[in-house]
Amino acid sequence: MQFLALCAGIICHINNGLGKVFSWLSLGIVVVCFTVVVQRYVFAVSYVWLQDLYIWLNGAMFTAVAGFALLRNDHVRVDIFYRPAKIRTKALVDLIGVVLFLLPFTWVVYAYSMPFVTRSWGYHESSANVGGMPGLFILKSFIIGFAVLLALQGVAMAVRSILVLGGRPELVPPQIRYGAATAETPDV
Numbered sequence: 001m002q003f004l005a006l007c008a009g010i011i012c013h014i015n016n017g018l019g020k021v022f023s024w025l026s027l028g029i030v031v032v033c034f035t036v037v038v039q040r041y042v043f044a045v046s047y048v049w050l051q052d053l054y055i056w057l058n059g060a061m062f063t064a065v066a067g068f069a070l071l072r073n074d075h076v077r078v079d080i081f082y083r084p085a086k087i088r089t090k091a092l093v094d095l096i097g098v099v100l101f102l103l104p105f106t107w108v109v110y111a112y113s114m115p116f117v118t119r120s121w122g123y124h125e126s127s128a129n130v131g132g133m134p135g136l137f138i139l140k141s142f143i144i145g146f147a148v149l150l151a152l153q154g155v156a157m158a159v160r161s162i163l164v165l166g167g168r169p170e171l172v173p174p175q176i177r178y179g180a181a182t183a184e185t186p187d188v
Contacts, residue, residue: 001168008159009173011152012071016175018149019068025061029054048131056139063142067149070157071175087164087178095161098154106151113143 032054039045069075082093119125120137127133160176163169169177 001163001166001171004159005163005168005171005173008156008163008176011156012173012175015067015071015149015153015156019065019071022061022064023068025057025064029057029061032057048129049127049133052127052129052133056133056136059139060142063146064149066146067153070150070153087169090178091161091164094157095165098158098161102154102157103151106147106154110144110147110151113140113147117141117144 032050036046036050036054039047039050082090085093117137117140120140124134125136125140127136156173156176160172160178163171164178172178
């Protein structure tokens with residue numbers, strides 16, 4: 001059980017670190033978008049690669065921080081029943097959700113995107129726009145990263161559920177404890 005808790009903690013640490021790093025891309029997106037607007041409307045100049053850049057930064061950021069969002073419970077959830085539920089009920093719902101929905105979804109994304117990404121790397125795909133950015137194959141690789149990071153965070157959620165349902169909630173890493181992000185009191 002302690003090994004599972006250690007693995008979950010490592011996964012959370014990885015997603016937390018990547019999330020904090022890649023969330024800074026939002027500032028880059030704003031700066032690049034502002035630059036594009038100023039160049040276009042003030043100086044009547046436009047660069048296709050710069051327009052590609054803020055779209056690509058947006059794609060990179062959102063795919064890289066998906067696991068971080070799941071770690072922080074920032075994803076969309078209809079929690080009419082979930083929020084007031086007891087911790088053990090939440091753990092059971094999370095375990096079922098991860099096993100039946102999240103992990104199969106990430107596997108499908110991974111399996112269907114791998115040939116797409118491999119082909120893109122094979123011919124070093126770049127922007128379809130004339131004068132656009134090179135290196136689209138790198139951006140497409142973020143799809144694989146998205147699936148892997150989201151699946152790993154799902155595994156950490158499953159471990160949390162197993163620890164809670166197994167009567168060992170004290171082993172749950174602090175980043176993913178139920179109520180860690182809110183003022184909830186644990187009622188195991």
